[in-house]
Every structure is written in C-alpha cells, then in structure tokens.
Amino acid sequence: MSKTQGSSHDGATAAVMSAANEAVTTATLPTTAAPSVRAVSVSFVLNGREVTWEGDPSAKLLDVLRDDLRLTGVKCGCREGECGACSILLDGVLVNSCMVAAGRVGGTEVTTIEGYCTTERFKVLDATFARRSAVQCGYCIPGMVLAAEALLSANPHPTEEEVRTGISGNLCRCTGYNAIVDAILDASKEGEGLW
Amino acid sequence: MVDRYAPTSLAAALDLMAHEELVPYAGGTDLMVDEALGRPFVFLHGIEELKGITDNEDSFIVGAGVTYRELLAHPATPELLKEAVAQIAAPAIRNTATLAGNIANASPKGDGALVCFAADAEIVLRSAETARRVPIASFYEGRGKTVRRPDELVTAVIIPKKHLAGYRFEKVGARKALAISRVSFVGLMTIEESVVAHLALAFGAVEDVVARRPAIDAMLIGKTIEAARGAAEEYLAAWDEAIQPIRGRVSAEYRKQVCLNLARDFITCRLG
Ligand SMILES: Cc1cc2nc3c(=O)[nH]c(=O)nc-3n(C[C@H](O)[C@H](O)[C@H](O)COP(=O)(O)OP(=O)(O)OC[C@H]3O[C@@H](n4cnc5c(N)ncnc54)[C@H](O)[C@@H]3O)c2cc1C
Numbered sequence: 001m002s003k004t005q006g007s008s009h010d011g012a013t014a015a016v017m018s019a020a021n022e023a024v025t026t027a028t029l030p031t032t033a034a035p036s037v038r039a040v041s042v043s044f045v046l047n048g049r050e051v052t053w054e055g056d057p058s059a060k061l062l063d064v065l066r067d068d069l070r071l072t073g074v075k076c077g078c079r080e081g082e083c084g085a086c087s088i089l090l091d092g093v094l095v096n097s098c099m100v101a102a103g104r105v106g107g108t109e110v111t112t113i114e115g116y117c118t119t120e121r122f123k124v125l126d127a128t129f130a131r132r133s134a135v136q137c138g139y140c141i142p143g144m145v146l147a148a149e150a151l152l153s154a155n156p157h158p159t160e161e162e163v164r165t166g167i168s169g170n171l172c173r174c175t176g177y178n179a180i181v182d183a184i185l186d187a188s189k190e191g192e193g194l195w
Numbered sequence: 196m197v198d199r200y201a202p203t204s205l206a207a208a209l210d211l212m213a214h215e216e217l218v219p220y221a222g223g224t225d226l227m228v229d230e231a232l233g234r235p236f237v238f239l240h241g242i243e244e245l246k247g248i249t250d251n252e253d254s255f256i257v258g259a260g261v262t263y264r265e266l267l268a269h270p271a272t273p274e275l276l277k278e279a280v281a282q283i284a285a286p287a288i289r290n291t292a293t294l295a296g297n298i299a300n301a302s303p304k305g306d307g308a309l310v311c312f313a314a315d316a317e318i319v320l321r322s323a324e325t326a327r328r329v330p331i332a333s334f335y336e337g338r339g340k341t342v343r344r345p346d347e348l349v350t351a352v353i354i355p356k357k358h359l360a361g362y363r364f365e366k367v368g369a370r371k372a373l374a375i376s377r378v379s380f381v382g383l384m385t386i387e388e389s390v391v392a393h394l395a396l397a398f399g400a401v402e403d404v405v406a407r408r409p410a411i412d413a414m415l416i417g418k419t420i421e422a423a424r425g426a427a428e429e430y431l432a433a434w435d436e437a438i439q440p441i442r443g444r445v446s447a448e449y450r451k452q453v454c455l456n457l458a459r460d461f462i463t464c465r466l467g
C-alpha cells in the first residue's frame with residue numbers, strides 16, 4: 001500500500017487535489033457567503049482520537065479531513081457522490097465524505113484509511129490486494145478497502161455478486177475490477193474469524 | 196459540546212424552525228451535491244421520533260429519518276418500494292439517504308417520489324403549532340417547489356398498501372453518463388373477477404413533477420378486461436395528449452416516447 005500512496009502525486013491527482021484545496025480555503029474563512037454562516041465547533045472521534053474542528057458546519061467533511069486534518073488517504077475524485085474515492089466509515093457505516101456536512105459528525109466516530117490500516121483486518125486485505133495485483137495507480141484503493149471492510153463486517157462470506165454490489169459505488173479507472181473482487185473474496189476466506 | 200442545530204427531539208427541531216429559516220438535512224445526499232457553503236442546516240439524524248417504520252394493515256408508514264438501508268433491511272417494506280430503492284445509487288448513498296429527502300427535494304427524477312405518486316401516498320408535515328397530511332399530488336408546486344412552509348418538517352410518508360401487488364417498475368438509462376435519457380416508470384394494475392379494479396401509472400423525469408393522471412387511469416377502471424382492451428388505444432392516446440415534456444430539452448420528446456412505449460407495454464401485457 002505504501003507504493004500506492006507514493007504514486008498519488010502524479011499530475012492528474014495533483015490537479016484534483018489543488019481543486020479541492022481551493023474549495024476549502026473558502027470553507028474555512030468566515031466569508032462573504034450568506035449572512036447565515038455560523039462557525040461551530042464539532043467534536044468527534046477520528047481514527048480513535050478525540051478531535052475538535054471549528055468552521056462552517058455545511059463544509060464538506062472531505063475537505064475538512066483532507067485539508068484541515070491532513071488525512072490525504074481520503075481521495076477526492078468527483079465531489080458529487082459518484083466515485084467513492086472519498087469513502088470513510090461514519091459510526092462503522094460506509095459513506096462518501098464529500099456527501100457529508102462537517103456539522104453532521106459531532107459525537108460520531110469517523111474512520112479513514114489512516115486509522116483502518118492499523119487493524120488486523122487491514123493486514124489481510126493488504127496482503128490479498130497485493131497478491132492479486134489489485135492495485136494499479138491506487139487512487140481508488142483507500143475507498144475500495146473501506147468498502148470491503150463495510151461489506152465484510154456485515155457479511156463475512158459474501159458471494160461474488162455481493163462483493164460487486166458492495167463496491168458498486170467505488171469507481172476504478174485502472175483495474176477492470178476483477179482483481180479487486182478476487183482480492184476481497186480471498187480476504188473473506190483468509191480472514192476467517194476476523195469479520 | 197451540544198450543537199443546537201443537531202436537535203435530539205422533534206419538538207426541539209420544530210422550535211428552532213419556528214424562529215429561523217433553516218435547511219433540513221437528512222442524509223445530505225442531494226444537499227451536498229451543491230458546493231454552496233453557508234447553508235444553515237438543521238441536522239435531523241439525532242431525532243428518534245423520525246426513525247420509525249410502521250406496518251399497518253392498510254398502510255406502510257416511513258419516518259422521515261429512515262434511511263434506504265433500513266428500508267431495504269425491513270421485512271415489511273413493500274416489494275415495489277424495495278425494488279426502486281435497491282436501484283438508487285450505491286451502498287454509501289443508501290446508507291444515509293432517506294425517502295422523505297427524496298420527496299422533499301422535489302426533483303421529477305426521484306425514484307422514491309415516483310413510487311409514492313403511483314401509490315397515492317400522503318406526506319405528513321409538522322410545525323411547532325400545526326400538523327397536516329397532504330396527498331403527494333398536492334405537495335408539489337413545480338420543480339423544486341413544495342407546499343412545505345419554512346417552519347415545517349416532513350415527519351413521515353404514509354403509503355397505502357392496497358394496490359401495490361400488481362406492480363411494474365422500470366428505470367431506463369439510469370447511468371449518470373446517460374442522464375438525459377433517464378426515464379422511470381411505475382405501473383399498478385389490479386384485476387378482480389375479470390374487471391380492472393385499479394390502475395395507476397406514474398412517470399419520472401418527463402415533466403417538472405412526476406406525471407400521474409388519475410382521470411386518465413379512470414378511463415379503464417371498472418371495465419372488464421375485454422372492454423378495457425377495446426379502450427386501450429383511446430387510453431394511450433389520452434396519455435400522449437397529457438404528457439407535457441419539459442420544454443427546451445432536446446431529449447424531451449424522446450423521453451415522452453419512452454414513457455408512451457412503457458405504458459403501452461404494461462397495458463398490453465396486463466390485459467393480454
Ligand atoms: C451518486 C448519487 C446517485 C443518486 N441516484 C439516485 C437515483 O438513482 N434515484 C433517486 O431518486 N435519487 C438518487 N440520488 C439522489 C438522492 O440520493 C436521493 O434523492 C435521496 O433520497 C435524498 O435523501 P437525503 O436524505 O439524502 O436528502 P437531503 O439531501 O438531506 O435533503 C434533500 C432535500 O430534502 C429536504 N429535506 C430532507 N428531509 C426533510 C424533512 N424531513 N422535512 C423537510 N425537508 C426535508 C432538504 O432540505 C433538501 O432540500 C442520487 C444521489 C447521488 C449523490
């Protein structure tokens with residue numbers, strides 16, 4: 001997986017990231033926008049640690065995580081809920097962080113790939129993704145891994161079709177999905193008892 | 196820290212809404228597509244009273260805080276609703292999105308709203324002072340416009356179960372890349388003792404609001420299968436006349452044609 005993260009600084013990615021950065025600058029400044037803007041402070045548990053963030057509660061959680069809290073494993077591919085690159089677990093449930101307002105997460109537990117990659121379950125997925133060569137550019141992979149986690153924790157022995165449904169909101173431009181599906185199926189066998 | 200814009204009771208939420216104009220936030224999956232910051236959200240997810248699903252003998256009641264994920268998991272969810280919801284987006288969206296949000300969003304493309312139109316559902320609205328039930332056909336004033344007052348919340352959707360059995364649900368060209376060709380359809384027909392006892396067609400994404408015309412459906416209701424077959428062309432012609440495709444869209448005529456084809460196929464299949 002470390003290879004994956006290294007490769008995320010290619011040109012296309014940088015463009016996407018800087019677009020995200022611009023959007024956030026407006027998010028965190030008390031702006032010109034509607035007079036109704038009210039900064040709030042939002043406390044939540046992020047990857048096991050209590051954090052407090054202050055800002056506009058209507059900001060996208062994606063921007064808060066990437067730009068303010070520097071968790072760049074959360075990728076930005078579309079900002080419209082279509083690609084799944086920004087997937088996180090909110091109280092254990094898979095959501096797209098671009099579709100969540102910052103004010104929604106007060107009192108919740110948020111897990112990003114940075115938190116998830118310290119778990120035993122991650123180690124199993126890491127190994128099967130590597131063995132199946134399921135990672136090419138890697139941009140979709142943090143989201144894929146969290147979608148796999150959401151699926152396996154609800155259904156430890158999914159069928160191939162259930163795996164495909166489980167990752168249906170996660171687009172991959174590189175792999176054609178088969179290797180990813182196989183990696184998740186392998187993990188469901190090799191991780192017996194973990195999910 | 197307690198955020199007063201994330202109320203934990205319906206009374207607290209309605210009290211806030213009585214004093215300032217707020218934007219109800221359920222799953223956020225329509226709201227967050229827009230980039231506009233600074234919208235004064237009131238978050239509904241902490242309100243227990245909105246999370247109930249009630250399965251009565253003649254109606255299925257969905258609280259405004261119930262997610263698609265919960266609807267899919269519930270044993271009493273009517274098959275038609277399940278089928279439509281299962282085809283909405285992907286798990287991450289269905290994990291938070293709600294039927295009430297789909298209806299309140301007032302897009303003619305809402306699949307949940309489409310089902311509710313076909314089923315003649317009612318929308319329950321509450322404010323700090325008032326409570327009312329509005330038939331879904333009267334809930335809309337146009338694209339993106341509803342009769343909901345700024346101090347009101349949708350609290351539940353009441354779906355009559357009576358006519359839901361003989362349904363057909365179709366979603367045509369639903370991929371986002373093909374969005375312009377997207378049409379959705381619900382047909383309900385009940386035949387009792389060789390008589391058309393009930394008929395309701397509804398079309399999504401062709402007019403500013405879901406298209407539903409009980410007066411046209413009445414042309415076949417009460418007729419024997421035989422007589423209904425004879426009147427089918429007249430019935431379909433009435434739909435052709437009635438549908439006013441959204442103006443200025445190149446695809447509008449095409450979408451209308453898809454609707455008419457779906458209607459013809461449904462009627463001829465059911466009447467034999
Ligand atoms: C990638 C993607 C794919 C999608 N695919 C589909 C699809 O195939 N079919 C489809 O129909 N939809 C689709 N949607 C749209 C969306 O998911 C649904 O419309 C969803 O049901 C909206 O519910 P929500 O709870 O997220 O609404 P929100 O975004 O929270 O709210 C939507 C609107 O309703 C208002 N509102 C919400 N709750 C209440 C309430 N209790 N009282 C008053 N007003 C309220 C809000 O203020 C807002 O105006 C898609 C969205 C995305 C991002």
Ligand code: FES
Pocket residue numbers: 062075076077078079080081082083084085086087096097098099
């Ligand atoms: S960036 Fe959130 S789904 Fe694409």
Ligand code: FES
Pocket residue numbers: 134135136137138139140141171172173174175
């Ligand atoms: S590996 Fe490149 S997008 Fe999936």
